[in-house]
Amino acid sequence: MSASATAGNMPAPKAKVGSMEKQRRMALWASYIALTFFVIIFLIPPFYMIITSLKTSAEISAQAGNPWIVQNPTFDNYWELMTNAAFQRYFINSVWVTAVTVTLSMTIAILAAFSLSRMGFKGSQVLSTGVFLTYLVPPSLLFIPLFQILGWLGLINSTWALVLLFPTLAVPFCTWIMIGYFSSIPKELDEAALIDGASYPQILIQIFIPVALPGIIAATIFAFTVAWGAFLYPLAYLYSADQATLTVGIVRELIKGDVFAWGMIMAACAMAAAPPIIIYTFLMDYYIAGLTAGATKG
């Protein structure tokens, strides 16, 4: 009884709740508008890439008509590329360089991060900082000295040059992500495993790797992106067509002097972009979880 009387006499809280709801609704609307704006901005280039890849050369060069609409969609550009031996070679080169880079980088990064974050040896803190500082050196500053080193090793114009170089770019950041992730695993977990009878390699393989899977996936995606999307190093170190990767091959093969095969360039870009898009789509949640752990605990 008293509760209803109180409610009847005091309408003020109701008004307050209403204003909070209004504020919340306004904030939501503002978020939607801002997000929609950025999504449109970011999606225009890939959208234009895809519609152009579905046009014939005649339609692309035609002055009439709306350039954002495909009049006569065709997969000819895709088909031509897929049956082109050179393009197949670039694709295989990219896959091989990326696969080896990812495997090598992750093996090194996981081992380094485990020893730096868990084995507590003298200087491990300084080394951890050093690993991160290495990541801050821009790759474009390094390509001339690296050219000399690769020349000395006899690896110029060989995909082996990339297999050797890309891990040096990927390992520091991957190690940093993994240090952050491993540090977020309670120390008691490895102590419990030590007492249970596990050796350090067993702790790493049986406890840390399964527990740190989101971090490992995040680092793997990063290493993949470094190798798959690289342009500068393949351009600088690989000059013959049979060694080129996709990024460089597209430019070399499909731009002849001042003639741009736009339809095929766009189709090639769409196909080159497909693997990272597929990987990101399926592993996005892990990627965010892994990066967040690295950012807050590292």
Add this chain to the structure above:
Amino acid sequence: MANVSIRKVVKAYEGDVQAVKGIDLEIIDHEFVVLVGPSGCGKSTTLRMIAGLEEITAGEIWIGGDVVNDVPPRDRDIAMVFQNYALYPHMSVFDNMAFGLKLRKFPKEEIKRRVDEAATMLDIQMLLDRKPKALSGGQRQRVAMGRAVVRNPKVFLFDEPLSNLDAKLRVQMRTEIKKLHQLVPTTTVYVTHDQIEAMTLADRVVVMNHGVIEQVGAPQELYHHPATRFVAGFIGSPAMNFLPCQVVDDGGLKVQLADGTKMAIPAARVDRYGPYKGKKMTLGIRPEHMTETHDSEKPGVQIMNAKVDVVEPMGMETLVHHFVDGVAVCSRIDPNVHTGPGEILPLAIDMNNMHLIEDATNRVV
């Protein structure tokens, strides 16, 4: 099953900070020993040195007749239960419990038999397929205990295992740990900062402070015969009351408080306290020995009027806070005695249970 022997053990960190300052402790086979003390007293460090998780700076640790200073944790044949359970999050309860046995290459049937046996004992059979995140705090702690039990180790080590549980569950799990030790009477070293846990679980309690052992003894012994001022104040809740005093001879040996109040020392203690005449001392008296005046006729009981400051009814007893000679004091009285703030309450002080502490050494005389 084994004895554990700690001999002159020191743990020093960089910058010469000594966490453990040369302690000696003999733990006999099947004994349940609790290390208790405030944060930073060195109890956890001691436990971790027994486990092999911390290196020993000096001294020796023996387990079952062997020096284990340089033996890695996995070869010490110990099992440890951690405060945060330390369960492997990606493994089922069964796999968590079986992990140590699998690493030691036990046959599958033997692993299953041991895990089932431990699970039955700890009442977690129905949880064997679950992952740790699907368990409550109490269930997780049971699994952690199960993981220790299946190994059938020489020594169980517990590092504040109940600190993460709520008060009710803590009491329940405390009983379970005691029951477990009765079923599997393995040598156990248990670390806690909670003196009630220490008193209820231990065969012997080791009170540590600032890296040294203050006293080792059975719970009742520690409570009734504390060796130092620290132990007297640490063991017991509410804590013992301390009043600055002097021993004077005024037609019989008496304790004189700073405000001049004199209380006769019981005849049985005159010889013991005589030599401390004129020295700066502290009178220690537990709250239950400063109570309402129903047995004031008993020899050795003194009456003192207290002006009540705060009353805390606890149900089975009532705590009364007041001041004696400017010092805050707590008394434990019958819940049927009605009193309130500002009232004068006559209290009977049972000097037969008094403690006298020498200020110069902080030792109970």
